[in-house]
Amino acid sequence: TDSDTADEAVRATCDDASICKRFATSKGYWNDPYIQYFVRQTGERKAPEINRGYYARVHGVNHLLDAFLKKTQCDCQVVNLGAGLDTTFWRLKAENTLPKKYFEVDFPMIVARKIHHIKTKPPLSKPLIETHSADSLLLDGHNLDSDRYCIIGADLRDLPGMEEKLRKFHINTELPTLFVSECVLVYMTPEQSSKLVHWAAHTFHTAMFINYEQVNMADRFGQVMIENLQRRQCNLAGVDVCQSLDSQKERFLSTGWESVNALDMMAVYSLLPQEDISRIERLEFLDEKELLQQLLQHYSICWAVKDTLNLGISQIGF
Ligand code: SAM
Numbered sequence: 001t002d003s004d005t006a007d008e009a010v011r012a013t014c015d016d017a018s019i020c021k022r023f024a025t026s027k028g029y030w031n032d033p034y035i036q037y038f039v040r041q042t043g044e045r046k047a048p049e050i051n052r053g054y055y056a057r058v059h060g061v062n063h064l065l066d067a068f069l070k071k072t073q074c075d076c077q078v079v080n081l082g083a084g085l086d087t088t089f090w091r092l093k094a095e096n097t098l099p100k101k102y103f104e105v106d107f108p109m110i111v112a113r114k115i116h117h118i119k120t121k122p123p124l125s126k127p128l129i130e131t132h133s134a135d136s137l138l139l140d141g142h143n144l145d146s147d148r149y150c151i152i153g154a155d156l157r158d159l160p161g162m163e164e165k166l167r168k169f170h171i172n173t174e175l176p177t178l179f180v181s182e183c184v185l186v187y188m189t190p191e192q193s194s195k196l197v198h199w200a201a202h203t204f205h206t207a208m209f210i211n212y213e214q215v216n217m218a219d220r221f222g223q224v225m226i227e228n229l230q231r232r233q234c235n236l237a238g239v240d241v242c243q244s245l246d247s248q249k250e251r252f253l254s255t256g257w258e259s260v261n262a263l264d265m266m267a268v269y270s271l272l273p274q275e276d277i278s279r280i281e282r283l284e285f286l287d288e289k290e291l292l293q294q295l296l297q298h299y300s301i302c303w304a305v306k307d308t309l310n311l312g313i314s315q316i317g318f
Contacts (some may be wrong), residue, residue, distance in 0.1 A: 003155060006235030009135070010187045011107055013234065015083030017183060019043050021058065024051040028283055030058060034087040037121045048284040049292040053299065055280055056269045057212060060318075061182060061300045062088075064210050068178045070099050074178040079103040079166070080154055081196070083186030085114055089149050093127045098148050105162060108142055108153030115144050115151060147171045156184070157192045159199050176206040177313060186213045189237040194255055197304070201256035205308040209252065210318070211220040215243055215264060215300035222298055245300055252304035259314050261302040266296035271318045 022039040023046045025032045065088070069076065069124055076099045083104035092098045106114075118124045119139060129137070131148040138145040142153055150169045154162040171177075179200050185193040200209055217226055217239060229236055240247070252260040269277075269292075286292060288289040305314045 003235070005233055007107070009232050009234040011110055011181070012232070013054070013187075014082075014106070014110055015156065017037075018085040020046055020050060020054050024054045027051060027219065029055045029280055032087055032091070034090040034124065036056045037124050038085040038087070038117055040225070041152070048286040049288075049295050051284065052263065052269070052280060052286070052292055053295050056180070056265050056272070056296060057299070057301075060265065060268045061180065061212055062091075064208075064301070064303055064316060065178065066097070068176075068208050068313060069099060071313050071316065072099075074099055076178060077101050077103065077171065077178065078178045079105065079171070081105050081179060081181040083151075084110060084189075085117075086182070090124070090127055091149075093131060098131065098193050099178075100172075101147070102149050102167070103166065103171065104151045105154050105156060105166075106151075107155065111144075111153035113140055115141065118144065119170075142241065145187045146197060156196055158186055159195060162271075163199070163203070173204050175204075176309065176313070177204045177208075179207065179209040181210070182212045184213070185211060186238040187235055190240060190251075193238055194251055196257035197252055201252075201304075201306055205306070205315070206311060207306050208313050209257070209304045211248070211304075213300065214239065214298055215245060215248060216298055218242060221294050225298060243268065244300075248300055248302040249304075252280055252302070256306070257304035258306050260302065261317060262300055262302040263318065264297050265299040265301065266293055268301060268318065269296055 017198060018035060018039045021032065022035050023043055026042045029051055074097055078099045080088065080103065083106050089102050092102065116126065128146055128149055144151040146242040152169065154165050156162060179233045197209060200207060215223065216222060226236065226239055245264060248262045249260040301314065307313050
């Protein structure tokens with residue numbers, strides 16, 4: 001059916017994200033020793049502005065995530081929604097900053113692929129086994145559940161189904177919990193994503209939600225971005241051309257979150273430490289600064305907080 005085709009196209013976007021991250025790391029933008037096990041080839045060259053954009057994206061999300069782990073002293077959970085082939089679990093393990101439990105949710109088909117990579121590659125499976133105590137490690141074709149890492153196949157648009165699986169694998173609604181969605185909500189209708197963030201705010205008393213996605217799509221540049229995605233038959237139910245930083249914030253403020261911040265990625269880029277900017281701008285020559293600006297003004301990072309325990313997570317920012 002059309003909706004199967006659209007979902008299939010959405011699933012394919014997880015390769016895009018990993019391929020771009022793999023390329024940028026091969027150029028030295030940042031270090032990720034694990035992504036090579038999910039994407040073998042470095043792939044064709046990506047434009048410098050794309051690589052810089054990915055740097056800002058990864059830096060931005062990691063900065064907020066690390067701040068949450070620090071505030072909660074890792075006595076918390078992380079739930080990555082639409083995680084794709086994300087490698088954050090291995091980074092946190094290597095840095096010794098794992099939360100109590102790290103959850104990921106994606107379509108069952110993507111989860112099966114990710115689990116296959118983990119099962120067959122010791123650099124991926126070893127850290128997982130090292131963080132597991134009992135002999136009850138669950139690692140079949142469709143599920144992974146260990147003490148510290150759990151991957152769930154579910155549809156983010158089916159909240160009862162997803163919640164049932166999270167509870168089956170012992171999510172603790174009493175623990176401070178961080179939700180991360182990186183280029184995911186854009187593939188759902190505004191109603192579906194509102195329900196998801198509403199569910200998160202009402203199921204966990206102390207929580208933070210980091211959302212990274214497209215914004216300000218009404219101009220010519222935004223139209224071209226949308227056309228590119230449409231050409232691939234992606235279901236872009238969540239692309240609202242009127243979506244601004246304010247409407248990003250409104251989605252959270254109207255669903256039970258206490259405080260919300262949002263920045264476009266050009267602002268995040270400008271706030272990078274000067275030494276980071278100098279370093280990455282030396283990696284590849286970029287003639288047209290305006291191209292970078294235009295691109296980054298069309299992406300945003302938004303973070304919402306509900307701090308019932310008064311842990312101070314509402315102070316987290318750049
Ligand atoms: N977050 C990862 C990253 O940034 O590297 C992957 C981003 S990729 C653009 C979008 C991911 O969201 C895909 O892996 C896709 O399968 C997942 N996704 C989109 N809609 C979903 C849904 N309704 N249920 C579960 N996963 C979904």
